[in-house]
Amino acid sequence: MKQHINIALFVPHQGCPKDCVFCNQARITGRKRENMLTEEAVRRSIEEQLTTVHSGQEAEIAFFGGSFTGLPRSYQTMLLTVAKEYVVAGRVHGIRLSTRPDYIAPHIMEYLLSYGVTTIELGCQSLDDEVLHLSKRGHTAAQVEQAVRVIRQYPSVQLGLQILPGLPGDTLEKSVRTAEAIVELAPDFTRIYPALVISGTELEWLYATHQYKPLSIEEAVRWTAEIWLPLLKADIPVIRMGLHASDDLRGEGTVLAGPFHPSFRQLVEEELFRRLLKRMMERVMYGSTASLQVSIHPADETALRGRKGESWKQAISVLVDAGGKASLMLDRSLPRRQLRWQMEEGPVQSLAFTDL
Template sequence: MKPFGMIPFFIPHVGCPYVCTFCNQSRITGQSGISHLTPDYIKDTIADYVGSKRNDKYWEVAFYGGSFTAIHTELQHQLLAPASEMLKSGIIDGIRCSTRPDAVGDEAISLLLSYGVKTVELGVQSMNDGILVDAKRGHTAQEVVDAVARLKQRGMTVGVQLLPGLKGETWETILETAIAVVKLEPDFVRIYPVLVIENTELADQYRSGEYKPLSTEQAITYCAFLKEWFEQHNIEVIRTGLQSSEELDSGNSLVAGPYEPAMGELVINEQYKQRIERCFDEHFSESFSESSFGDQYTYNFSTLSNHYSYKVECRTHVNNIDRLMQNRIVISYPRNLTSKVRGLKNRNILYFQEKYPQFSIDWCEDSTRNTVRCCIDGLQYVL
């Protein structure tokens, strides 16, 4: 498959009937207004992006930042027409937009389809109604369910955007959202931990002590859980954390919160850290069954631990049973996963050294395998 090439057009706040407590799109994107988005500008921008690389990527125009289907129909036509023209002429491969769950009625979907739009991303944020009310979203969790069903019935590709860390968020509400989103069966998910942006109600709540943002480590943990959960249910997570921008990097707009340009990498690091630690828990809890096969034993591990499930099978000779508690551990991985397993700046290695000083842990590249393995006293766990 070709790599994805996105051609973004931001429409901050246009069409939004509400002002959410966390939202200041102009601050996040560094852009205000859409008067520059003329048909000629859109076509010229597309041509500049594609250039001589037409066949190198799957090129897709994306209308982001606002509630696209909630803006005036006339403006939707103005924005979609030049993109649709480029689609029909074969210069791009697709068009997508982002919008609100309560703004995708049958007529709105028909308009999108008439211009060749095939992908719609919904700003869901949470599936807990209390959190949605506090954030002044103006829609309910049930409206999300209805919107996804309508879009999928019309053959649209559906994405869901989540904002872990809103006011009132707990592990219970994270689980509620995770379970509910899986039931929706979206095609993909984006996860953006909440940031406190200047000139928002959330910034006022933060300064008054009414709202406490997630720490970076909390955000990484929430995101790692959500990503692992969705991936286990065959739902792709295409992004975790906001994309780095000059406005956010300058610090002028960011009041507080877990802004980390490398959030995506840190979340993957956390996934591997938790997988390795679950191997430790399973092995040293001795919560396994054993059945004799002549001079061998087979160990079957099947568990639901910390909301994750996995199954591993491995064998060892009877003569090796007395070696099970020698605490020698080898983590092996292919070269292309080295940074993901060891962690950014070796954060995972340092974590295990500090938490498990009694263990001898070797971290080894193994170019003969394409999977990550945790070997404890001869027993192998595939992560």
């Protein structure tokens, strides 16, 4: 299977009817609202990015950052016409765009498919109506469900849902219920972006006046772990956790508060591996000379060991303190997010994230 890659084109905030309390797309994407793309700029950007695509990759032209189907129809048509040329020429696989749930309808889908759109991402953010209201999203959970039903009438289109835990009025329980509701909607993939306080947003004012408290890194990691588990068990991929650490987001005065971390996904994986190691050690029976061998996929080693190796050291400390030994083996034949272990000549046992 070829690796997917996006040819990214940003249409920040354009097409949005209003500003949600958490949103400043100019800061997030580094593109100002008024900077509309020209046909020349679209072609130039696509051509430049295509030079980095190799034969083992499959590219989609992706319009990110705004509510695409809320753009002026003439502007949509220009963007899609250029993108379709690359699809027809076989230089890209398809076209991806993001939009609002209340900006989807059958006639809109017919229009998009006529240009070869292959993936639609809906910014639902939450499926709790109180959270949506306090965040000034301007749509309800029922409208998300309706949009999903409409998109699912077109089997050639991949569906993604974006969620933002930690918005005003949110709780861990509400976020988990949102994840469970998303499982019922059965998207092809999801993104999880814990809410941040971005400069120039209403959330900045709410934070400054102590009306909003963002999640800490530790809270966001724990919440995201709990949200991810039902999605994992339903085999729904989470293709991103945490906002991409762009140069603008890293800039001073952009992210004012909240759980921003350049390796956020790894922190979540570390959390879940800590839980797996704890359960494993609860099952381990050992004496003073016990020998434990643990095996994982090589790609999981950093997450399992944890920062400075502390997760692994802490997990095996009781065994080592009692005079036993533990070794960590890397095995590419093992599935990701699973650990397998054996004590002496005992049976081989295993645990995976989906067992949590």
